[in-house]
Amino acid sequence: MTDPSDSIDGDPTPKRERVSVPDEVDLPRLLDFYELQTEAQTEIHEFYDNLRDGRLTTTRCTDCEEIHYPPRIVCPECTGDDLEYVDLPHEGELFAFSEVRGGLPLGLAEHDVPYVVGVVDLGPVRLSARIDDASYADLEIGDPVALKVVEIDGPTDEDRVFYRFEPSKGL
Numbered sequence: 001m002t003d004p005s006d007s008i009d010g011d012p013t014p015k016r017e018r019v020s021v022p023d024e025v026d027l028p029r030l031l032d033f034y035e036l037q038t039e040a041q042t043e044i045h046e047f048y049d050n051l052r053d054g055r056l057t058t059t060r061c062t063d064c065e066e067i068h069y070p071p072r073i074v075c076p077e078c079t080g081d082d083l084e085y086v087d088l089p090h091e092g093e094l095f096a097f098s099e100v101r102g103g104l105p106l107g108l109a110e111h112d113v114p115y116v117v118g119v120v121d122l123g124p125v126r127l128s129a130r131i132d133d134a135s136y137a138d139l140e141i142g143d144p145v146a147l148k149v150v151e152i153d154g155p156t157d158e159d160r161v162f163y164r165f166e167p168s169k170g171l
């Protein structure tokens, strides 16, 4: 601790203790909102395996035929657990959208804002996703959007992917 009376030759300003902050903030596990994706870590690993292969899929109950999103391990309609993975369309329509301008959690890159998030209507299901390559002002409800698979950089060594959408090109 610095003695507050420890000042330089009559200078009334006391010497201050100098503290440092870390050069880097390790991303706390709770703030990494991308799920771990291997068989050892999640029972919906098949969803991520398919996504890694470029296919957007989800579960369908073989008993009541309900299609769920996100994928389930038990059917929320009939509690059956005989589910199969089915392909979802890779193109849909923008059902709703908004823009994120700030307030990002610790560890997320501030340079990423603003970005657009939306609800995409794929027909069988609606899902929320980030909408890349568009600004809020460019978009309208009903705009066609297409799937885009991205690879996630860190903070684990695991090879992870996730889905986003972007405005459809050349339709």
Ligand SMILES: [Zn+2]
Pocket: 061, 062, 063, 064, 065, 066, 075, 076, 077, 078, 079, 080
């Ligand atoms: Zn069911």
